[in-house]
Amino acid sequence: MVEDRFISIGDLSRRTGVAVSAIRFYEEKGLLTSLRSRGNQRRFLRSDIRRVSFILIAQKLGLALAEIERELSLLPQGRTPTLGDWERISRSMRASIDANIALLELTRRKLEECIGCGCLSLRKCQLYNANDGAAAHGPGPRFVLKG
Amino acid sequence: MVEDRFISIGDLSRRTGVAVSAIRFYEEKGLLTSLRSRGNQRRFLRSDIRRVSFILIAQKLGLALAEIERELSLLPQGRTPTLGDWERISRSMRASIDANIALLELTRRKLEECIGCGCLSLRKCQLYNANDGAAAHGPGPRFVLKG
DNA sequence: ATGCAACCTCAAGCTAACTTGAGATCAAGC
DNA sequence: GCTTGATCTCAAGTTAGCTTGAGGTTGCAT
Numbered sequence: 001m002v003e004d005r006f007i008s009i010g011d012l013s014r015r016t017g018v019a020v021s022a023i024r025f026y027e028e029k030g031l032l033t034s035l036r037s038r039g040n041q042r043r044f045l046r047s048d049i050r051r052v053s054f055i056l057i058a059q060k061l062g063l064a065l066a067e068i069e070r071e072l073s074l075l076p077q078g079r080t081p082t083l084g085d086w087e088r089i090s091r092s093m094r095a096s097i098d099a100n101i102a103l104l105e106l107t108r109r110k111l112e113e114c115i116g117c118g119c120l121s122l123r124k125c126q127l128y129n130a131n132d133g134a135a136a137h138g139p140g141p142r143f144v145l146k147g
Numbered sequence: 148m149v150e151d152r153f154i155s156i157g158d159l160s161r162r163t164g165v166a167v168s169a170i171r172f173y174e175e176k177g178l179l180t181s182l183r184s185r186g187n188q189r190r191f192l193r194s195d196i197r198r199v200s201f202i203l204i205a206q207k208l209g210l211a212l213a214e215i216e217r218e219l220s221l222l223p224q225g226r227t228p229t230l231g232d233w234e235r236i237s238r239s240m241r242a243s244i245d246a247n248i249a250l251l252e253l254t255r256r257k258l259e260e261c262i263g264c265g266c267l268s269l270r271k272c273q274l275y276n277a278n279d280g281a282a283a284h285g286p287g288p289r290f291v292l293k294g
Numbered sequence: 295a296t297g298c299a300a301c302c303t304c305a306a307g308c309t310a311a312c313t314t315g316a317g318a319t320c321a322a323g324c
Numbered sequence: 325g326c327t328t329g330a331t332c333t334c335a336a337g338t339t340a341g342c343t344t345g346a347g348g349t350t351g352c353a354t
Contacts, residue, residue, distance in 0.1 A: 008300080008301085009300090009301075010299095010300060010301080019342080019343075020300090020301085021342070021343055021344080022341080022342060022343085024302095024303095025341070025342060025343090029341090037350090037351095038350095039301085039302090039349075039350045039351070040301085040302065040303095040349080040350080041300085041301055041302070041349095041350070041351085042301085042302090059341095060254075061254065061258065064340075064341095065340075065341070066340090090258060090261065093258065094255065094258055094259075097251055097254060097255045097258065098255070100251055101248060101251050101252065101255070104244055104247055104248045104251070105248065107207075107208065107244060108241065108244045108245070108248070111208065111237060111240065111241055111244065112241075114237065155330080155331085156330090156331075157329095157330060157331080166312080166313080167330090167331085168312070168313055168314080169311080169312060169313085171332095171333095172311070172312060172313090176311090184320090185320095186319075186320050186321075186331085186332090187319085187320080187331085187332065187333095188319095188320070188321090188330085188331055188332075189331080189332090206311095211310075211311090212310080212311070213310090
C-alpha cells in the first residue's frame with residue numbers, strides 16, 4: 001500500500017484534509033470516481049488527490065459543486081485538470097469575481113445615497129430596486145454575501 | 148378596514164410583495180408582532196409595512212434574518228426603525244460591504260498569480276490558503292459569493 | 295483465531311429562508 | 325343560509341453541502 005497506484009478513501013482523506021464522508025459525497029455527485037477492492041472498498045487513483053485539490057480551490061473561488069462537476073466533466077476521459085484546463089477555468093472564475101465586485105460597488109454607491117434618506121420606501125428606495133443579480137430562485141437560502 | 152389602524156396579513160402581503168407564508172415565518176422568528184382579531188386572525192399595524200421594508204432592504208444588503216432580528220430588537224419597544232436607527236444600521240452594513248469587496252480583491256490578486264502556475268497544490272497554492280473569511284461553520288452550504 | 299480500526303450502505307439530521315399541503319375556521323356578499 | 329375567499333395551525337418539503345448514526349463487513353496484526 002505504501003507504493004501502489006491506488007489509495008484508500010482514508011488515505012485520500014488524510015492527503016487532502018477532506019472528510020471521508022465528504023469524499024463519498026463527492027463521488028455520489030459525480031465529482032470523483034473509484035474502483036472497488038475485492039472486499040468492496042473504494043480505491044482511488046493517486047491523481048485524485050490533485051482532483052480533490054481542484055475541487056477545494058474552485059469552491060474557495062465561489063463555484064458550487066454542480067458547476068465544478070460541469071467543468072470536470074468537460075475534461076476528456078474524466079482526466080484530472082492540467083495546466084491548460086486550469087487556465088481556461090480560472091479565467092472564467094476571474095470574470096465572475098469581477099462581476100461580484102462590480103455588484104458590490106454598485107450596492108455600496110446606492111447605500112451611500114440611501115443613508116441620508118432613510119425613506120425605506122419600497123417604491124422609492126434605490127437599494128431595493130438595484131442589485132437584482134443577488135436574488136436566488138426557488139426555495140432555499142436567499143443568501144448572498146458573507147465575510 | 149379601508150381606514151383602520153390595523154391591517155390583515157393579506158393587506159400586509161399586498162403592500163410589501165412578501166408572501167403571506169413568509170410574513171408568518173417572520174413573525175415566528177420574532178421580526179414582526181401581531182395582535183389577533185376576535186376570530187383569531189392576525190392584525191398588524193400600518194407601520195409594519197415599513198418594518199417589512201426594512202427587513203427586505205437589509206436582506207438585499209446581505210444580512211441574515213437572525214442579524215436583522217438582532218438589529219430590530221435593539222429598538223425600544225420594538226418600534227419601527229426611524230431615520231436615526233437607519234443611519235446607524237446602514238453604516239455598519241457599509242462596513243461589511245467594504246470588507247467583502249476587500250476580500251474579493253484579495254482573492255482576485257491571488258488568482259492572478261495562480262493562473263500561470265496551475266500547481267493546484269494544497270500546500271503551495273496561495274489561493275487555497277488565503278481568503279479564510281469565506282469559510283462557514285457547521286453543516287449547511289459553505290457557499291459565499293453569488294452574482 | 296481474535297481483536298480492532300477502517301470501511302461499507304443506507305437513512306436521517308443540520309442551516310437558511312421559506313413554500314406547500316392538509317384539514318379546519320372565519321368573514322362577507324348575496 | 326350558502327358559497328367563496330381569506331385565514332388559521334401544524335407538518336413536511338426545498339437546496340446546498342455535508343455530518344452523524346446504526347448496523348454490518350474487511351483487512352491486517354498479533
